[in-house]
Amino acid sequence: MKKLLDLFFPPRCAVCGEVLTLEERNGFLCHECAEEIPYFPKEKCPHCGGETNNTGFCDFCVKHYAFESACAAFPYETVRDAIHLFKYDGDKTIGYGLGELMAEYLLKYHEELLVKTDIMVSVPLHPKKEKFRGFNQTHILCERISEKTGLVFGKKVLERKRETIAQSELNPEERKLNLKDAFGVTADVAGKRVLLVDDIFTTGTTCNECATALYRAGAQEVMVFALSAAGTE
Template structure:
């Protein structure tokens, strides 16, 4: 009884919201993760569109040109950042922790529709880590929540530990040049487990310049990983955001 009252109170303070547009769900919609409008057409990035540059590609993921500078094998994202911007902000900064389950379920659906090959060849999922101080302030690691739902829906194994953030860096979004971003993340991550011969799916919420995922991938390769593939909820590619999808 007490737990039910607590749930009702939390629902009043943080009403259920659509995992795509972030709008408060109507009562009839609250058994779902999204509103009727978004649920009628989930705006995934089209299969032959590069999430980074918006150009044409033969795969559901980064084109060869965009992937070339990075250490990881492949990268993909489910949505353009602007499509889920409000939901991501609510999820991370305004107490909308419950939105994470909906976002994670959508990521799993994207994998099931477009990336069956990743499901077959992935040994485990890892999340891009937060620094312990930042995680304590926020109250949770948003990528852990995404990974838990992806694992539940796809059957992949989520390993919560194994990659840590040693440095409490400033937000990458506050830096203006590639060199500033690289220096900010230099020696910021460490592997705490042996990943010899493992094929890893590295999960994050937003792919902007790729510096964070790239630094994590390099650490994982040094720890013995056979392959590292990147999967993000959203990609902030400017050319992609300017297109009608």
């Protein structure tokens, strides 16, 4: 049965999205990506492209947001095809691979986040959208990160209280209005240090609104970890 499925829906690399050869199908990466996983260069800020010495967003970029810090595992262009296959074609196998790579990135570059995080939460979809898609992609990423690192995943800590327009269709100012007060907190986060996970960081509006809701609910600190970042260079 698996061989038949592989014939019509061949396994693809979790980074570049290319079809895996028979020799590569024991894992989730093609040979080229496995040779050197193309994580975001640790000396560059994923948001502005400027120099940074903490493998995350530079101090200049972070000060514009409510959350305390942010980092991203990959440049968006590097994993764009894989994300599309995962989110819109429903290839959860790629999602599991991406989540595992995110976990390895934390273990390699951000052990301090693993130590200080009390609970990991994901950016929520509206229930209607999640039902239509069949899954929340950030939940899958978080589940795999939790399996590999031991971080506690609070699956239903955040909720999207109302339907919103896709952020990709809006300009920066419209994005802020679109998401204003769109998120709520449904669990006790008082005094906790929260790691907020998303798949794509573009302008940061979504993560900022989620962080604001978490702080209003009493969170001590909110840190952001994204699968990818679309820089503003």
